[in-house]
Amino acid sequence: MIVSICLLVFFGCGLNFAQPGDESYVSKTEFDALKEKLENLETKLRDTEIRQINSDSQIAELKNQGKLIIETETRLQDSETRLNNSENQIMDLRKKERTKVMFSAAAGGRGAIGPFKTDTTLIYRAVITNIGGAYSPSTGIFTAPVAGVYYFTLFHHTGKPYGTVLYLYKNNQQVIMTQNHKAVHETAHNGGNAVFLQLQPGDQVYVRMTANSFIWGGNYHTTFSGFLVSQV
Incomplete structure (x- = not known):
């Protein structure tokens, strides 16, 4: 321009x-x-x-x-x-939601179980329920399939002439117990206990009966049960 x-x-x-x-x-x-x-x-x-x-x-x-x-x-x-x-x-x-774990088993047998000379893992052979297959009726051991909080109960029936001491174990650790002294005037005793346990996959839970203890295995008096409350 x-x-x-x-x-x-x-x-x-x-x-x-x-x-x-x-x-x-x-x-x-x-x-x-x-x-x-x-x-x-x-x-x-x-x-x-x-x-x-x-x-x-x-x-x-x-x-x-x-x-x-x-x-x-x-x-x-x-x-x-x-x-x-x-x-x-x-x-x-x-x-x-799909993980369902619950079991109930009885000691089974027609009568007395014990006494034994040493502490013995109690095998509950009569399986009532075993959803998830975590309980083994051949060993008496429950193995946690998933991490979570579980609830366990154990009940027993016993009578003369022996007392009863049962311990519930988590792996190698004693957790709870149920006990009855030898019956003197009564003909039988009953006892039980329960506990919540937080478990990791592979943890084992089982019941051991102390030496010289006795339980009655007939008629489903003595039982061991558990179920998964919530996964963690």
């Missing part, structure tokens, strides 16, 4: 002061042609400026779109992560 104005001024001055035959003389036709060229040049320059502005706007818009795409992808990834976490939590809850 500045160049064209200067040239127009220059040529305008030339037209005003130069005369035909002078070297600086420019005819009106030549001047018009130059003026048209300058105008075309101005138009091209304006078009270039407009295209440049449009390009800058497009670049800025593309950058904004890129940011939006990145933000959208980030939000989608976060949503996918939350969805996966929710699905895993639902699966864990379903597994916990």
Whole structure:
């Protein structure tokens, strides 16, 4: 724009002061042609400026779109992560709901069990319930299949001429006991106990009868039971 104005001024001055035959003389036709060229040049320059502005706007818009795409992808990834976490939590809850562990077994037999010369693991052979299969009627041992809180009970029936001492063990640790002294005036005794235990997978729970103890195994008097209260 500045160049064209200067040239127009220059040529305008030339037209005003130069005369035909002078070297600086420019005819009106030549001047018009130059003026048209300058105008075309101005138009091209304006078009270039407009295209440049449009390009800058497009670049800025593309950058904004890129940011939006990145933000959208980030939000989608976060949503996918939350969805996966929710699905895993639902699966864990379903597994916990499906895990059922409970058993009841009686000492079995037609009569007296014991006395023995040494402490003996009491085997409850008459299985009443064994959902989950965690109790073994061949060893008398319950093995925890999952981590959780379990509830156990033991009851016994005994009579003359021996007393009874039963201990419930968690692995090698004595936890609770039930006991009756030798009957003197009574013909029989009954006893029992119960406990909540927090167990890990593989922990074992069982009952041991002390040496010289005696229980009555008939008619399902003496029992050992347990069940999973809640997984941890």
